[in-house]
Amino acid sequence: MNLLVSYDWLKEYVGLKQKPEEFASKISLCGPSVEKIIPAAVDLEGIYVGKIIKIADHPKADKLKLVTVDLGRATSKEQRIVCGGSNLYEGQIVAVAVPGAKVRWHGEGDLIELQPTEIRGEKSDGMICAAGEIGLGEAFPVKDDHEILDLNKEIPGMKVNPGTPLSQALGLADDVLMDIEVTSNRPDSMGMVGIAREASAILKVPFIYSPTSLVLRPTSKTKNPLVKGGSEGGLNIKIDAKDACSRYIGTRIEGVKVGPSPWWLKRRLMSAGIRPINNLVDITNYVMYETGQPMHVFDADKLAGNTIHVRYAKQGEKMMALDGKTYALPDSVLVIADEEKPVAIAGVMGGEDTGSAEGTVNIILEAAAFDPVVVRRGSRKILLQSDSQLRFEKGLSQMGPEPAMARAIELVKELAGGEVVGASVDVQTKKYKPQSFSITVDEVNALIGVELKKTHMVEVLKSLGFKVKTVGNKLSAEVPWWRDHDIEAGRDLVEEIARVYGYGKIPAIVPMDIAPRKSDAIIVWEDRIKDLLAGAGYTELYSYSFVSKDLLAKAGFNAQDLLHVQNPLTVELEVMRPSLIPQLLEAVAGNQERADTLRLFECSNVYLRQGGKKGNWSDLPDESPQCVIGYIEHQNDSPWREAKGIVEYIFDSFDIKEVKWKKVSQDDLWHPGRGVQAYKDDFLLATVGEISPKYTEAFKIESRVGTAQLEMRNIIKFTKTHKSYSPPLPYPESKRDLAIVVDQNTEYRDIELAVLRADEKILAVQWFDTYEGKGVAEGKKSLAMHLTIGSAEKTLTSQEIDAVVNEALLACKEKFGAELR
Numbered sequence: 001m002n003l004l005v006s007y008d009w010l011k012e013y014v015g016l017k018q019k020p021e022e023f024a025s026k027i028s029l030c031g032p033s034v035e036k037i038i039p040a041a042v043d044l045e046g047i048y049v050g051k052i053i054k055i056a057d058h059p060k061a062d063k064l065k066l067v068t069v070d071l072g073r074a075t076s077k078e079q080r081i082v083c084g085g086s087n088l089y090e091g092q093i094v095a096v097a098v099p100g101a102k103v104r105w106h107g108e109g110d111l112i113e114l115q116p117t118e119i120r121g122e123k124s125d126g127m128i129c130a131a132g133e134i135g136l137g138e139a140f141p142v143k144d145d146h147e148i149l150d151l152n153k154e155i156p157g158m159k160v161n162p163g164t165p166l167s168q169a170l171g172l173a174d175d176v177l178m179d180i181e182v183t184s185n186r187p188d189s190m191g192m193v194g195i196a197r198e199a200s201a202i203l204k205v206p207f208i209y210s211p212t213s214l215v216l217r218p219t220s221k222t223k224n225p226l227v228k229g230g231s232e233g234g235l236n237i238k239i240d241a242k243d244a245c246s247r248y249i250g251t252r253i254e255g256v257k258v259g260p261s262p263w264w265l266k267r268r269l270m271s272a273g274i275r276p277i278n279n280l281v282d283i284t285n286y287v288m289y290e291t292g293q294p295m296h297v298f299d300a301d302k303l304a305g306n307t308i309h310v311r312y313a314k315q316g317e318k319m320m321a322l323d324g325k326t327y328a329l330p331d332s333v334l335v336i337a338d339e340e341k342p343v344a345i346a347g348v349m350g351g352e353d354t355g356s357a358e359g360t361v362n363i364i365l366e367a368a369a370f371d372p373v374v375v376r377r378g379s380r381k382i383l384l385q386s387d388s389q390l391r392f393e394k395g396l397s398q399m400g401p402e403p404a405m406a407r408a409i410e411l412v413k414e415l416a417g418g419e420v421v422g423a424s425v426d427v428q429t430k431k432y433k434p435q436s437f438s439i440t441v442d443e444v445n446a447l448i449g450v451e452l453k454k455t456h457m458v459e460v461l462k463s464l465g466f467k468v469k470t471v472g473n474k475l476s477a478e479v480p481w482w483r484d485h486d487i488e489a490g491r492d493l494v495e496e497i498a499r500v501y502g503y504g505k506i507p508a509i510v511p512m513d514i515a516p517r518k519s520d521a522i523i524v525w526e527d528r529i530k531d532l533l534a535g536a537g538y539t540e541l542y543s544y545s546f547v548s549k550d551l552l553a554k555a556g557f558n559a560q561d562l563l564h565v566q567n568p569l570t571v572e573l574e575v576m577r578p579s580l581i582p583q584l585l586e587a588v589a590g591n592q593e594r595a596d597t598l599r600l601f602e603c604s605n606v607y608l609r610q611g612g613k614k615g616n617w618s619d620l621p622d623e624s625p626q627c628v629i630g631y632i633e634h635q636n637d638s639p640w641r642e643a644k645g646i647v648e649y650i651f652d653s654f655d656i657k658e659v660k661w662k663k664v665s666q667d668d669l670w671h672p673g674r675g676v677q678a679y680k681d682d683f684l685l686a687t688v689g690e691i692s693p694k695y696t697e698a699f700k701i702e703s704r705v706g707t708a709q710l711e712m713r714n715i716i717k718f719t720k721t722h723k724s725y726s727p728p729l730p731y732p733e734s735k736r737d738l739a740i741v742v743d744q745n746t747e748y749r750d751i752e753l754a755v756l757r758a759d760e761k762i763l764a765v766q767w768f769d770t771y772e773g774k775g776v777a778e779g780k781k782s783l784a785m786h787l788t789i790g791s792a793e794k795t796l797t798s799q800e801i802d803a804v805v806n807e808a809l810l811a812c813k814e815k816f817g818a819e820l821r
């Protein structure tokens with residue numbers, strides 16, 4: 001899972017002095033990996049703060065104005081700009097893009113570079129921008145399409161001089177965003193505080209985060225953490241599903257005022273990739289990104305009754321979630337419910353009907369700890385994901401809701417007003433007990449392979465939040481609550497010490513002589529085929545092992561008898577693929593307009609039931625390695641020839657000889673009459689041909705598709721690493737053409753083999769034409785081929801060559817009833 005981190009925001013929690021690049025380099029070696037660094041203001045270059053001095057009517061357009069703008073030091077003179085903004089006024093502070101800046105017209109399409117221009121005969125030296133045109137539309141929504149960004153209104157009290165770069169005025173100029181990969185075992189690092197704690201330990205800089213001083217006063221009914229329910233200020237909480245919820249805190253606040261969040265909060269959320277909505281929702285999102293603890297806010301007046309139930313869904317219950325979709329709720333899904341109905345899917349998403357909106361006055365804040373397996377199963381069951389769910393399913397501590405709730409209350413009172421009614425109701429179903437593990441100094445050094453001092457080990461663990469006690473050579477560490485789903489044994493303490501010390505500092509020493517492992521033959525030959533195809537100009541595809549039913553149906557496969565995933569991530573990944581061809585066709589359809597010729601291939605496994613359609617569903621699938629090759633060329637009516645040619649090239653490269661070709665048996669995936677199969681010793685090596693028009697039309701492919709499907713297991717039975725060599729004949733070869741008439745059903749390959757066996761002086765046979773029509777009897781066809789004739793003993797005379805050709809013709813007459821054409 002990845003987290004977008006504003007470096008400027010991160011510095012509020014840890015005393016960083018390093019440049020972002022240095023920070024990224026060191027953190028990536030010892031903790032979460034920084035994958036990318038992005039300047040926060042990359043799209044605001046050439047955009048400045050301007051002040052409107054004068055507004056005049058455009059002489060040739062009723063809806064346009066001639067606006068004189070003061071850009072201070074950004075330009076040497078006042079600029080005149082033609083603008084159609086509906087909310088212009090003199091003295092207004094606006095965002096002005098000068099020529100050379102890049103904007104999106106009306107917030108849509110690609111970025112375009114501004115140039116000096118004339119609009120209805122009047123020169124315009126720039127553009128007064130709407131928020132959406134400079135990437136700020138989510139922060140500053142507009143009432144109509146012609147409303148420009150009014151900085152006086154949106155950021156009250158902004159004190160900057162005209163000509164100041166907008167990025168500087170918004171506090172973005174010196175900030176960068178870091179795309180950080182957080183491994184699934186570290187949900188504690190899915191918040192700014194967690195990343196700050198890591199940075200403090202790794203970089204040895206002070207951790208300056210201070211939790212709010214607000215204390216959630218326990219009520220008389222919740223002093224005992226093991227209670228069935230709790231109430232305060234008219235709010236009751238009951239946890240019925242005790243196995244799925246270890247803690248639930250609810251706080252009622254009355255008299256709040258819903259409105260837009262201040263710029264500092266919008267800026268923080270946008271840096272994390274979150275769209276600002278209103279101050280209440282933004283606060284819960286902010287707390288989640290700060291502490292890593294998801295939260296939710298209910299409109300208290302939209303809840304039925306005063307009791308919140310944490311329970312499993314009942315048969316037939318449905319709920320419209322905040323994404324606007326209605327979900328049927330199986331009884332395995334954990335929900336938050338009022339006295340009548342579900343109002344949230346626990347750990348996943350709140351309900352649309354009870355969410356905070358513009359008229360909300362009274363609210364209930366929620367912070368809870370849910371079982372990760374229950375959240376994950378429920379999310380997969382209804383195919384709904386969210387940022388909250390991604391955190392809960394990794395495992396969050398039951399100690400996290402309390403500081404998160406305190407922080408949320410503090411921000412609500414600051415940004416939305418209101419008064420807390422009573423105290424927060426805190427219900428726990430089990431008592432929290434921190435884990436403790438021990439390990440000796442000798443065990444640490446033996447496992448790491450480096451001699452470290454005990455004091456260094458203690459220092460590292462303490463910097464990560466562990467409470468450490470030492471008795472002689474033994475270290476005992478109490479696990480901090482934010483790591484209680486991650487640290488599971490004493491050896492995990494060794495990993496913490498080793499990574500902070502630095503894996504790069506550990507010498508690379510092989511502990512013992514290890515015999516090289518024998519490579520898997522399929523993987524070796526797969527790589528060789530990939531190299532061969534890439535060298536022939538083909539591009540490799542990579543696709544998922546799971547596909548959708550719709551994709552399979554488009555390619556003529558019935559998903560009913562195939563292997564299904566019980567809990568697919570999405571409906572696009574619910575069936576294990578039985579063939580690589582559907583995804584090949586999907587790739588062709590998506591790329592056919594990009595080039596006149598496409599050469600594609602993929603080598604991977606397909607998955608079939610053991611024993612075919614009647615196989616046992618509980619058995620592991622038969623993983624069959626295949627390679628599929630696709631060729632299309634616009635205006636080419638015979639792409640199958642290219643496909644067959646590349647297959648023959650593979651056979652020749654790996655010295656697979658005496659391959660017999662047969663027509664494809666009944667299979668409507670292949671074009672009738674344009675599909676063949678290659679066999680050797682009754683083993684199917686490849687199927688080659690053209691995809692049936694029925695399926696190319698289903699994928700909206702406009703050209704014919706030549707395709708080859710290689711059966712890797714059978715091919716490697718006959719591959720050779722060294723090709724056999726035959727020296728060239730010392731005497732010249734001769735060429736002759738032979739055209740014969742045979743029955744339409746006669747296979748060319750059979751004729752070729754008969755001709756080769758007719759006389760040892762026939763060295764090669766090459767087909768070059770098949771003809772049916774005028775001059776050839778009905779039910780017959782004419783086959784023409786080149787014969788290469790020679791001898792290792794002498795130069796053949798014309799009479800001897802003619803005799804060899806006659807032998808070939810005689811063999812065809814005897815075996816196929818052929819006639820010379």
